[in-house]
Amino acid sequence: xxxxxxxxxxxxxxxxxxxxxxxxxxxxxxxxxxxxxxxxxxxxxxxxxxxxxxxxxxxxxxxxxxxxxxxxxxxxxxxxxxxxxxxxxxxxxxxxxxxxxxxxxxxxxxxxxxxxxxxxxxxxxxxxxxxxxxxxxxxxxxxxxxxxxxxxxxxxxxxxxxxxxxxxxxxxxxxxxxxxxxxxxxxxxxxxxxxxxxxxxxxxxxxxxxxxxxxxxxxxxxxxxxxxxxxxxxxxxxxxxxxxxxx
Amino acid sequence: xxxxxxxxxxxxxxxxxxxxxxxxxxxxxxxxxxxxxxxxxxxxxxxxxxxxxxxxxxxxxxxxxxxxxxxxxxxxxxxxxxxxxxxxxxxxxxxxxxxxxxxxxxxxxxxxxxxxxxxxxxxxxxxxxxxxxxxxxxxxxxxxxxxxxxxxxxxxxxxxxxxxxxxxxxxxxxxxxxxxxxxxxxxxxxxxxxxxxx
Numbered sequence: 001x002x003x004x005x006x007x008x009x010x011x012x013x014x015x016x017x018x019x020x021x022x023x024x025x026x027x028x029x030x031x032x033x034x035x036x037x038x039x040x041x042x043x044x045x046x047x048x049x050x051x052x053x054x055x056x057x058x059x060x061x062x063x064x065x066x067x068x069x070x071x072x073x074x075x076x077x078x079x080x081x082x083x084x085x086x087x088x089x090x091x092x093x094x095x096x097x098x099x100x101x102x103x104x105x106x107x108x109x110x111x112x113x114x115x116x117x118x119x120x121x122x123x124x125x126x127x128x129x130x131x132x133x134x135x136x137x138x139x140x141x142x143x144x145x146x147x148x149x150x151x152x153x154x155x156x157x158x159x160x161x162x163x164x165x166x167x168x169x170x171x172x173x174x175x176x177x178x179x180x181x182x183x184x185x186x187x188x189x190x191x192x193x194x195x196x197x198x199x200x201x202x203x204x205x206x207x208x209x210x211x212x213x214x215x216x217x218x219x220x221x222x223x224x225x226x227x228x229x230x231x232x233x234x235x236x237x238x239x240x241x242x243x244x245x246x247x
Numbered sequence: 248x249x250x251x252x253x254x255x256x257x258x259x260x261x262x263x264x265x266x267x268x269x270x271x272x273x274x275x276x277x278x279x280x281x282x283x284x285x286x287x288x289x290x291x292x293x294x295x296x297x298x299x300x301x302x303x304x305x306x307x308x309x310x311x312x313x314x315x316x317x318x319x320x321x322x323x324x325x326x327x328x329x330x331x332x333x334x335x336x337x338x339x340x341x342x343x344x345x346x347x348x349x350x351x352x353x354x355x356x357x358x359x360x361x362x363x364x365x366x367x368x369x370x371x372x373x374x375x376x377x378x379x380x381x382x383x384x385x386x387x388x389x390x391x392x393x394x395x396x397x398x399x400x401x402x403x404x405x406x407x408x409x410x411x412x413x414x415x416x417x418x419x420x421x422x423x424x425x426x427x428x429x430x431x432x433x434x435x436x437x438x439x440x441x442x443x444x445x
Contacts, residue, residue: 012419046367047425048393049358050374054386055394056305056354059270063301066271070278136407140383 003040011041015048065146072119110213110221118210120145120175121203125168142172150176167197174207178214187211202228255319262311266395274304277327284328289335295347299338302350303330306357312396370429373436377428385421392418 003011013019014027031038126142141156157173160166174189190211193204205224212221262269278300285296307327310316319326338348359366378386384406391397391405399411399418408414 008423012422042367043370043426043429046370047374047422047429049366050371050378051389051393052358053355053371054375054378055390056309056357057351058390059267059305059308060301060350060354062267062270063274063304066274067297067301070275 003036007037007040011037011044014041015044061147069122110216110218114210114214118178118214120179121171121207123172125166125172141169145172145176148179150179154180154182165196167193167200170197171200171203171207174204178207178211183211183214187215255323258323259311259316259318262308270304270308273307273323274301277324280324281327281331285331285335288332289339291335298348298350299331299334300327302334302348302353303327305354306330312394314396369436370433373432374425374429377425377432380428381421381425385417385424388414388418389421389425 010019010023010027010030013023019027031041123142123145126138137156138160141153141160144150144156145153154173154176157169157176160169161173170189170193174186174193177183177186177189187208190204190208194201194208205228209221209224209228212218212224258273262273281300281303282293282296285291285299286293291299304327307316307323307330316326321329334348338346355366355371381389388402388406391402397405399414402408402418403411403414406414408417
């Protein structure tokens, strides 16, 4: 038998804690005596359980992503926060320079190097907080990126960039494209970021060098890595010194 | 280290009104100490310790969001270690020795508040499938309401509805749609069973 509107409203108000003491008594008495109503309430309870379970699983994934980041940082120690990227990039530059210059022909292919050194840039533009603007495409895009749904993230980032050019979004779009194996598109994203924006140059160059590595263009990868090694970041002087010795 | 009574209650307040950022902050704050303690105390691996820490953080967060934890008589650290201890003991009681915890299974069982009424796994699975089909913004709205425990005013602001009344109507419509989707899933499932029978 199909439940009445009244029964559904009563049930909804029960689960939303809106019933008065008298109404609550009436509700419990209905559950005790009316099997159909009881089944309706049990079904709703399972539905709410499924919603809560999904919320818990989403947050579990979020914690796992944080754990991955912590592990990544421990593998490439870095601090403080503002300098984190620079240390990471510079440390990696030294290692890559070593690998590309000395080891590439005999040990690791550029593809292997790419796989070893490429990790997606974290969503620093708009970390998803569950309290704000969740319904917007923008929030959905960042959420998709954090949840590693790069196909969806790339589509939404592209749409966002058509409306408003933002360097951070472009960086994340490039990362999404790299994750999707669209190296050519990613390369275009990073080149645009370098040429047409005043910020995130170092990051864009780092990822552009990885694009070149991915596509087997070690010459161009080396050029950018050399340039990065010459920037005023930690380890840069060592990188320069090393590069001079290699050359 | 975060300490002091005022700061402890501020943490609770921030989690209650915040979101994933606050969840992440707490996770990072107590992670090292918790892992060091649990791996030593229960002789478990670092990975098992992390699994339990993630569950402990989720319970802590959920207790605050659901209004079960309004103030702390001890510190956040003591509370988290207490949850960890219960998790480890519960796991050992069930398995008789320490075994890796199945997080998804555990999170499903965590939702059962009446032990005498076991969860109908079949309907639960169909409800999860229906939820996947619900789509946005409905899915987000009902998650904000039932999981995040946000009130209609907060939902109105978060999802940019005209007013609380609109948000509430929308929530009722979303739940009605979800119920319908579950009915369809049940029907589809029974058809599959029938086909398999013949």
